[in-house]
Amino acid sequence: MDTAERRGAPGTGAAEPTAARRGPQAPDRDTTAGVEQRDATSYRPLWVEEPARRRRLPDPVRTAAVRAVLIIAVTLIQAVIAVLCTFADSWLAFPMVLSSVASTVVATWGALDVWVTRQMWNQRYGVVSAPSSTARSLRRERRAARRRARVAERAQARIRRRGGAGQLSHP
Numbered sequence: 001m002d003t004a005e006r007r008g009a010p011g012t013g014a015a016e017p018t019a020a021r022r023g024p025q026a027p028d029r030d031t032t033a034g035v036e037q038r039d040a041t042s043y044r045p046l047w048v049e050e051p052a053r054r055r056r057l058p059d060p061v062r063t064a065a066v067r068a069v070l071i072i073a074v075t076l077i078q079a080v081i082a083v084l085c086t087f088a089d090s091w092l093a094f095p096m097v098l099s100s101v102a103s104t105v106v107a108t109w110g111a112l113d114v115w116v117t118r119q120m121w122n123q124r125y126g127v128v129s130a131p132s133s134t135a136r137s138l139r140r141e142r143r144a145a146r147r148r149a150r151v152a153e154r155a156q157a158r159i160r161r162r163g164g165a166g167q168l169s170h171p
Contacts, residue, residue, distance in 0.1 A: 058125070064117040068110035075103035 057065065082096035 058121050061114065061118045061121055064110075064114045068107070068114050071103070071110040072107045075100065075107040078103050 056062075078096060078100045082093060082100045085093035085096050
């Protein structure tokens with residue numbers, strides 16, 4: 001079997017022929033009336049879609065990565081031109097070397113931008129941490145203590161309102 005006829009089963013390295021999955025062969029759409037249809041076993045799809053192995057990068061991180069790759073590519077081109085101009089004793093060699101140094105600084109910034117953007121994304125939208133059972137029980141105890149304190153404070157306020165100055169405790 002050719003590579004185009006194989007498809008890995010999800011989670012395993014095993015391959016199975018695509019003809020076994022397809023079932024009965026549909027006639028080709030691009031055939032005309034007078035032309036014989038191809039044999040069903042000779043049909044092979046151009047590609048077989050497989051699930052992605054890794055998740056897609058978030059949009060801001062991907063944008064920063066594309067920007068960094070473009071900047072680094074321009075920097076490398078400038079460096080090559082600077083070297084070639086130096087070999088040719090051209091007047092353009094010195095300005096190209098200076099621009100290559102500046103582009104190297106910008107390319108470093110671009111790579112750091114990808115890293116910082118990725119860290120920022122992970123902090124804002126990354127893993128949602130679930131509190132451990134210990135933290136949850138401590139929080140529950142603090143809430144109960146605050147609730148008891150509020151109830152006691154309300155009871156004290158009620159006693160103060162009833163037992164104001166000049167009033168008897170029993171009417």
